Amino acid sequence: xxxITIRTEKNMAxxxxxxxxxxxxxxxxxxxLFDVSLEAAEREVVGVVGRNGAGxxxxxxxxGGFLKPSSGRVVFKGQDIxxxxxxxxxxxxxxxxxxxxxxxxxxxxMENLQLSSYAMKDYDWDKVIHYFPKLKQLMNRKGAYLSxxxxxxxxxxxxxxGKPDVLLLxxxxxxxxxxxxxxxxxxxxxxxxxxxxxxxxxxxxxVAEVADRLYIIREGKICAEITDTNExxxxxxxxxxx
Amino acid sequence: MTKLLKEYGSIxxxxxxxxxxxxxxxxxxxxxxxxxxxxxxxxxxxMGHLGLVSFGxxxxxxxxxxxxxxxxxxxxxxxxxxxxxxxxxxxxVSMLVGVFLVRxxxxxxxLANLAFCAIVFFLFQKGLVSITRGDTGLWxxxxxxxxxxxxLKNPNDLFIFxxxxxxxxxxxxxxxxxxxxxxxxxxxxxxxxxxxxxxxxTFRIKWLGFVIANAVxxxxxxxxxxxxxxxxxxxxELTRAxxxxxxxxxxxxxxxxxPLVGAFVYIGMKDLISKFIMYWELVVGLLLVLVMLAGERGxxxxxxxxxxxxxxxxxxxxxxxxxxxx
Numbered sequence: 074x075x076x077i078t079i080r081t082e083k084n085m086a087x088x089x090x091x092x093x094x095x096x097x098x099x100x101x102x103x104x105x106l107f108d109v110s111l112e113a114a115e116r117e118v119v120g121v122v123g124r125n126g127a128g129x130x131x132x133x134x135x136x137g138g139f140l141k142p143s144s145g146r147v148v149f150k151g152q153d154i155x156x157x158x159x160x161x162x163x164x165x166x167x168x169x170x171x172x173x174x175x176x177x178x179x180x181x182x183m184e185n186l187q188l189s190s191y192a193m194k195d196y197d198w199d200k201v202i203h204y205f206p207k208l209k210q211l212m213n214r215k216g217a218y219l220s221x222x223x224x225x226x227x228x229x230x231x232x233x234x235g236k237p238d239v240l241l242l243x244x245x246x247x248x249x250x251x252x253x254x255x256x257x258x259x260x261x262x263x264x265x266x267x268x269x270x271x272x273x274x275x276x277x278x279x280v281a282e283v284a285d286r287l288y289i290i291r292e293g294k295i296c297a298e299i300t301d302t303n304e305x306x307x308x309x310x311x312x313x314x315x
Numbered sequence: 316m317t318k319l320l321k322e323y324g325s326i327x328x329x330x331x332x333x334x335x336x337x338x339x340x341x342x343x344x345x346x347x348x349x350x351x352x353x354x355x356x357x358x359x360x361x362m363g364h365l366g367l368v369s370f371g372x373x374x375x376x377x378x379x380x381x382x383x384x385x386x387x388x389x390x391x392x393x394x395x396x397x398x399x400x401x402x403x404x405x406x407x408v409s410m411l412v413g414v415f416l417v418r419x420x421x422x423x424x425x426l427a428n429l430a431f432c433a434i435v436f437f438l439f440q441k442g443l444v445s446i447t448r449g450d451t452g453l454w455x456x457x458x459x460x461x462x463x464x465x466x467l468k469n470p471n472d473l474f475i476f477x478x479x480x481x482x483x484x485x486x487x488x489x490x491x492x493x494x495x496x497x498x499x500x501x502x503x504x505x506x507x508x509x510x511x512x513x514x515x516x517t518f519r520i521k522w523l524g525f526v527i528a529n530a531v532x533x534x535x536x537x538x539x540x541x542x543x544x545x546x547x548x549x550x551x552e553l554t555r556a557x558x559x560x561x562x563x564x565x566x567x568x569x570x571x572x573x574p575l576v577g578a579f580v581y582i583g584m585k586d587l588i589s590k591f592i593m594y595w596e597l598v599v600g601l602l603l604v605l606v607m608l609a610g611e612r613g614x615x616x617x618x619x620x621x622x623x624x625x626x627x628x629x630x631x632x633x634x635x636x637x638x639x640x641x
Contacts (some may be wrong), residue, residue, distance in 0.1 A: 192514040
């Protein structure tokens, strides 16, 4: 196990908007998360890194309301959201973008955006186009014919409709070309100006570039919390992953 | 104009064909096709748009039929009000049972609906025998009065009415297809969690779809009730549960033309083969197995692309003007 940095209030850049407290999650008899605690301040990028099977996706799904924890709390904007249904959590302003780049393949880009607009009553697509200008040319293309990067753009574009306060991104750069990854990293830095991002990533260079706070998860436990941005930017945290 | 033709041409052709066939084929056959077509459209919405396979559809068909029959037997004589009563019964019961059934995962939903159908059959046959008169059924044709505009006791007027209802139901489902709700149904069918990621209450989407589909199934039941002037529990028999599923699959699940084409072919096969062979179910069953091998695509899904390709070959300019969609 690596070193654990004990966080104090002064580590926080702002007020915590999302707090996960002593979260325990099991799949049947198999326990996956052990007393996981983390927090994210407003307009902060929080990275969660760890090896495959460490429990990162389980953590995201539990925060997003898709899995029910056996114990622990998830406090979002001061309210415990454990037990709320996933769509209720989304409407409160916490959105989860899953790993599978799951756009609706039979629907066009425009229809995918319309679905999100209708759910969130937010029809301001200018901000989507602002972050992802390429989507403007792809409006009539069906989801099935988008590249991995384009799908990811569409998923994030869909998610930012309704002005969420927190975006949970599960391995958004997985399988994308380096140039697309670079573009996404730039977008994350821009999005940070208006919302909090919780970024689960295997791509450490992306995390190093954008994260303000980092949690390292190993075998279902948070083994380190790093708030020193120098340590994050220089990838010095890699030692915790070994 | 080209777009309109492309979009609605096939259905206009189908309905025009039905109108012409009305004068060629026996009227009862065409009436059966139209009413079963409405019933199949409801099932098609449930399975093709919501991904819910129900073997309990005869229950909702029967509820509509008995709603109309009970009104015409005990309360009033206006057939239009009778139809409204039948649809209302279908809506209310679907709203109530939908709350429980729609929460079930696919196979449990299918079986729970089948069980519900058995309950409804039992109620009509034995449980409520004092008002439904059990197997004897309800007869009310003599009580029915002329309705406004069309006299539904008159076979020709009834044909026009049923035809108009079938067109309206088709237009209604076509309209749903163009709405965000329609897109949500399809999206939820493919992947429900994805829809929840966007903030949709998928239970409500499915519940509403369930109510819509069963209201239309009840409407078909009401039409049967007016058409026959008689209802019996046989309408909700479990043995009939597979019929609408077969018609849906035969026509092509999720296609707008499928239910009508499926109803036409299925009822046609039944009528034709039963004239020559006593055990017609055996032949129909074998033919259906062959069609089912094509999967959900059915007749429309299989032949549709071929017809489109042929039409494009004949009119290359048209295809070129539209361009190939990515």
